[in-house]
Amino acid sequence: MSQGQHNTDPHFPQFPALAPSAPPAGPPDGPETAIAPPGGPGQQLPDRQAWGGEPRQRLHPLSPALHGAKSLFVVIAGLSWSTLSRVGFGWFAAMVTVLALGATVLAVVSWYNTGYHVVGRELRVYEGLLWRRTRAIPLERLQAVEVVRPLLAQLTGLAELRLEVVGGGKTEAPLAYLGVAEAAALRQRLLALAGPGTAPGPQPATTATAGPGIGHAASPVPPGRALHDVANRDLLVSQLLTPQALLLPLGVAFVVAQFLSEDSWSFIAVASTLTAMAGVLLQPVRRVLDDWNFRLARDEGTLRIRNGLLETRAQTVPLNRVQTVGVTWPLLWRAKGWLRLRLEVAGYAAGEPDDRNRPDRLLPVGDAHTGERIVTEVLPGVRLSGLATSLPPTRARWLRPLGRRAVGAGLDERVFAARSGLVTRQLTVVPYARIQSVRVTQGPAQRRLRLATVHADTAGGAGAAALDRDLAEAWWLAAELTARAHAARHPG
Amino acid sequence: MTGDPVGGPPPPGPPAVPPDPHPAPPAPAWSAAFPPGPLEPWPDTVRWQPVSGDLIWVELLRLAAVLGVLLLGLAVGWALSGHWLFGAALGAVVLAGAWRVVTIVRAVHAWGYAERENDLLVRHGLLVRRLSIVPYSRMQFVDVSAGPLERAFDVATVQLHTAAAASDARVPGLRPAEASRLRDRLTALGEDRAEGL
Numbered sequence: 001m002s003q004g005q006h007n008t009d010p011h012f013p014q015f016p017a018l019a020p021s022a023p024p025a026g027p028p029d030g031p032e033t034a035i036a037p038p039g040g041p042g043q044q045l046p047d048r049q050a051w052g053g054e055p056r057q058r059l060h061p062l063s064p065a066l067h068g069a070k071s072l073f074v075v076i077a078g079l080s081w082s083t084l085s086r087v088g089f090g091w092f093a094a095m096v097t098v099l100a101l102g103a104t105v106l107a108v109v110s111w112y113n114t115g116y117h118v119v120g121r122e123l124r125v126y127e128g129l130l131w132r133r134t135r136a137i138p139l140e141r142l143q144a145v146e147v148v149r150p151l152l153a154q155l156t157g158l159a160e161l162r163l164e165v166v167g168g169g170k171t172e173a174p175l176a177y178l179g180v181a182e183a184a185a186l187r188q189r190l191l192a193l194a195g196p197g198t199a200p201g202p203q204p205a206t207t208a209t210a211g212p213g214i215g216h217a218a219s220p221v222p223p224g225r226a227l228h229d230v231a232n233r234d235l236l237v238s239q240l241l242t243p244q245a246l247l248l249p250l251g252v253a254f255v256v257a258q259f260l261s262e263d264s265w266s267f268i269a270v271a272s273t274l275t276a277m278a279g280v281l282l283q284p285v286r287r288v289l290d291d292w293n294f295r296l297a298r299d300e301g302t303l304r305i306r307n308g309l310l311e312t313r314a315q316t317v318p319l320n321r322v323q324t325v326g327v328t329w330p331l332l333w334r335a336k337g338w339l340r341l342r343l344e345v346a347g348y349a350a351g352e353p354d355d356r357n358r359p360d361r362l363l364p365v366g367d368a369h370t371g372e373r374i375v376t377e378v379l380p381g382v383r384l385s386g387l388a389t390s391l392p393p394t395r396a397r398w399l400r401p402l403g404r405r406a407v408g409a410g411l412d413e414r415v416f417a418a419r420s421g422l423v424t425r426q427l428t429v430v431p432y433a434r435i436q437s438v439r440v441t442q443g444p445a446q447r448r449l450r451l452a453t454v455h456a457d458t459a460g461g462a463g464a465a466a467l468d469r470d471l472a473e474a475w476w477l478a479a480e481l482t483a484r485a486h487a488a489r490h491p492g
Numbered sequence: 493m494t495g496d497p498v499g500g501p502p503p504p505g506p507p508a509v510p511p512d513p514h515p516a517p518p519a520p521a522w523s524a525a526f527p528p529g530p531l532e533p534w535p536d537t538v539r540w541q542p543v544s545g546d547l548i549w550v551e552l553l554r555l556a557a558v559l560g561v562l563l564l565g566l567a568v569g570w571a572l573s574g575h576w577l578f579g580a581a582l583g584a585v586v587l588a589g590a591w592r593v594v595t596i597v598r599a600v601h602a603w604g605y606a607e608r609e610n611d612l613l614v615r616h617g618l619l620v621r622r623l624s625i626v627p628y629s630r631m632q633f634v635d636v637s638a639g640p641l642e643r644a645f646d647v648a649t650v651q652l653h654t655a656a657a658a659s660d661a662r663v664p665g666l667r668p669a670e671a672s673r674l675r676d677r678l679t680a681l682g683e684d685r686a687e688g689l
Contacts (some may be wrong), residue, residue: 347654436656438625440533447621459655475533482625486610489629 028347056115056126063177064111066152068104075099081271116175119195123163137400141165142194143321144345145187146316149180154312164345191302191316206477222302227377230294230364230383234338238365239284251277291364298377307361321345322378323460324436325362327371329425339371340364343378344461360461370396379415380433387417387429395449396468409454409466409477414488416456416481418464428464430456432488438481440474454478533623538613540604546645547603547665551596553641559589564601605663612652612678614661626661630654631682634675650674 040409073094084092114127123137144164153159165204178186255273278285292309303322304313326342333339342364363374372384388407397404403422410417416430435456442452452474457463466477562585570578599618605667615623631652638648642664648671652661667675 367622414673436630436654437627437659437661439658439660440620440623440625441617444619455658457654457656457658463656463658478623478625480626484612486627489627 052115056117058115060158060177060179062156064107067107071103072100139193144317147183150311224297224299226294227298234365235291239288244284294364323458325429326477327427331423336421337367338365346459382415387412389419393467393470407467418466430464432460432484435485438478440478538606540606543603543665544647544648546595548600550641550645626652626659628681634678636671636675
């Protein structure tokens with residue numbers, strides 16, 4: 001997993017007296033008592049200090065029921081259509097019930113043994129019955145907080161809190177589930193504790209993304225200022241303008257033709273085919289469901305993203321945690337002049353198996369003007385249309401006969417911008433302050449042509465690459481990126 | 493999109509590199525065979541350190557182990573079946589092995605690292621040449637490792653990790669004393685300039 005975890009908790013069984021049936025504690029009171037100054041006595045006896053200050057809290061008592069209901073879907077999907085046809089409906093229902101009940105019992109046991117509390121600048125999460133685990137999550141490493149509300153949780157008024165921490169292979173500490181008010185309060189508190197990273201915008205810039213002389217630094221930002229709402233109609237149209245949606249009629253025609261010719265309308269065949277079709281359409285449909293009611297707001301130094309129809313997500317990203325911003329112009333959207341914006345945060349590791357759990361959308365669909373406005377908001381002082389990129393030298397056409405004019409790179413005042421993609425045009429914007437390392441690579445063909453590629457690596461995402469630059473320019477670019485990254489990190 | 497060089501004024505020429513406190517010493521003997529090329533930018537300010545030649549033996553023994561298993565398998569297959577394809581494969585493996593021996597020698601010579609004021613430079617690779625520039629301030633942790641084969645030849649590997657997965661700063665074939673010196677220096681510099689994200 002990650003750093004900051006340890007398995008030493010001999011006192012674990014002494015769960016503080018908190019009746020299991022007690023309602024979830026509201027906004028935790030008196031955090032000051034728990035926040036021991038670093039190096040103070042609290043450091044030596046963190047547990048006792050914590051117990052004296054703030055009791056360990058349990059998740060919401062309804063969570064096991066929700067987990068059980070969730071496992072019901074998993075069980076049904078796992079048994080699949082073919083099992084249903086083989087064993088008949090009665091047995092199928094019995095199997096599902098047994099498995100789901102078993103899962104619910106396990107969820108109750110795990111709920112009983114799970115607790116969390118805030119100690120100083122750490123969130124501690126305790127879990128496990130046989131293998132006890134205490135995770136101490138240092139809040140200064142907090143990259144983003146997300147409140148996720150799946151459909152069932154919305155019906156029951158619950159929410160899941162997810163924390164993204166640097167170095168975590170996956171989302172750290174999903175606290176599932178908390179009451180909505182409790183989740184919001186805890187999020188607020190964690191972000192406040194996360195330190196200068198989430199300090200109000202007008203504060204002197206701790207990072208170079210917000211250097212001196214920016215308009216925002218001068219004017220205080222009203223809390224929760226709405227930046228942009230995506231119209232659901234645009235979202236629908238944008239997802240209809242995808243290859244999957246456009247090819248759907250062909251697929252339907254094919255299936256219908258096959259059924260007509262073979263004359264076999266069995267339930268299983270229909271169900272399986274529908275499942276397969278749903279699989280193809282999954283991505284656009286998911287995008288519509290996930291990005292429904294997409295609302296972007298800015299609250300002091302953080303970005304608030306809310307989206308989702310069945311499962312609502314409220315994501316909070318401190319602006320200085322944004323590692324890169326990606327702009328995509330899909331081919332089919334060009335007639336509309338639309339683009340999509342992505343942002344990369346360090347916490348969302350590539351190890352996340354489900355792409356959906358990397359909520360990196362900054363703007364699911366929007367026109368050039370909206371895109372420009374949002375980019376300026378996220379990366380102060382950066383104008384999307386003002387990012388000049390230059391083409392690689394003419395001899396690069398031997399490597400990219402068609403795409404030479406689609407790639408490019410440029411150094412802006414605060415950001416490094418790299419363009420790529422002939423069909424789906426992409427632009428990656430990396431603030432100099434976020435560059436982790438610079439690499440120059442040169443393949444055999446590039447060596448013959450005296451070309452080289454310069455990569456700017458970032459903590460989240462793939463970073464940006466200036467493809468096929470002239471060798472001398474590549475060296476200059478590497479030196480310049482290194483120097484500018486250094487200057488951006490050490491202002492003054 | 494314009495055709496101008498990146499970022500305004502055309503830059504080529506002496507790049508903007510922080511001056512190195514150490515003057516460049518006379519180039520190591522082997523570099524005569526490898527004239528300053530794509531792997532050696534900024535020859536005035538960067539003092540490249542070669543890695544130990546013993547790394548060649550480590551790599552050769554690794555290759556020998558792989559080749560040995562392959563050749564044994566192929567030879568047994570040939571002896572049992574007598575099919576000519578096994579013989580051809582055997583010959584191909586021997587040829588590939590011989591070619592690899594040559595490239596190993598050259599590849600080890602292509603490894604190099606340089607400590608500058610603010611960053612560590614690592615270069616390697618023959619077919620695909622790579623140069624990494626990793627600022628000390630971005631360092632998350634340093635790995636020093638030495639496998640049994642490396643220990644037998646008294647070398648170790650130092651690897652610098654940053655928060656970016658793509659960062660690639662591994663220096664193999666260091667003498668243990670040099671490896672610990674580099675590790676200590678990197679951690680000291682990293683602490684000085686600590687930055688994280």
